[in-house]
């Protein structure tokens with residue numbers, strides 16, 4: 001995979017053959033509402049350019065159903081921290097299936113091992129519970145906070161999943177299920193102070209992603225003192241501070257972005273990267289709040305104690321620690337961002353087309369600044385079209401991730417493809 005000649009125009013880069021993907025999408029549309037769910041729908045990429053179905057993956061690469069191979073920077077929307085089909089993790093899971101089994105009427109001991117690991121690793125964690133998805137985890141944390149404080153209101157900042165209290169699309173949800181939830185913008189402690197000024201006595205929880213990662217926008221690091229101020233305000237009003245580390249936990253650092261920026265919450269939730277793709281999420285935090293889950297607050301599902309994910313999480317976390325995986329990801333990501341930034345600077349692409357790279361080494365995003373004529377939309381579409389045609393799978397509306405198995409060659413190639421795409425956008429969509 002080496003770009004020998006950089007194309008002058010998008011037409012110099014062959015359109016991918018995605019016929020099978022499109023046929024499967026037609027079939028899926030008659031079977032499943034929308035064919036595929038949510039953010040995986042074609043309009044969330046560049047329709048007609050991106051594949052819709054993947055067949056398989058290995059390491060940092062994936063192959064679609066038409067046989068096109070890509071360097072994958074979306075990593076399953078975050079869970080793939082090591083790489084696809086990471087043998088040590090999969091072997092541990094297969095051993096659990098073959099030697100012990102994983103779905104029982106009582107809990108297997110491996111639960112305690114994983115809980116001990118979380119308590120040992122996470123500064124806020126005196127106790128933990130395990131659920132299946134990030135949405136389960138944020139909802140559990142909010143319920144614990146409401147049970148603990150006896151209050152109703154929740155003040156939130158960021159995406160926290162698809163459950164009734166927080167989903168953006170309100171279809172099918174009675175207003176009373178979210179009327180006690182208020183939102184503030186990232187890096188705007190004044191908005192939080194105002195909301196708490198009005199609702200402080202009724203507020204059970206303030207929940208926030210410690211890193212700002214709004215859809216289709218530049219990523220935001222916390223302004224100096226922002227997270228500490230959020231904590232101070234929450235404590236001033238007696239609310240539980242929850243850090244939603246679903247994207248950042250086990251990726252930015254093992255405890256996550258909160259610790260990275262020096263602030264410990266009362267509760268933290270994790271998901272995505274903690275088990276390299278197996279479905280598990282965790283809620284952990286202060287003992288007195290977590291203990292609300294003993295009686296007042298009910299936390300249960302048939303599949304929560306399914307031990308395959310516990311084994312996958314323990315093995316993944318073990319590898320992250322043993323091989324200093326996150327240090328390696330930071331190094332790769334730092335070099336990637338620096339080289340993309342250098343390409344932007346060299347071509348004057350910020351001034352010419354508003355191109356920017358934001359974020360932090362493990363997770364970054366190339367966006368185009370909004371302009372009055374709304375050319376940023378066409379620039380974004382053209383840029384990501386060039387990348388996908390070159391076999392670089394990045395998401396036009398969502399930041400990407402670096403995984404451990406991305407090789408230097410993958411990153412060199414990607415930087416070359418980005419350089420080419422920026423030049424084409426500057427030429428064709430100035």
Ligand SMILES: Cc1ncc(COP(=O)(O)O)c(C=O)c1O
Nearest residue numbers: 133134135159160161244246247
């Ligand atoms: C910060 C954050 N919280 C919660 C969630 C919900 O997680 P899940 O999709 O596993 O339900 C997501 C998912 O993208 C997320 O990014």
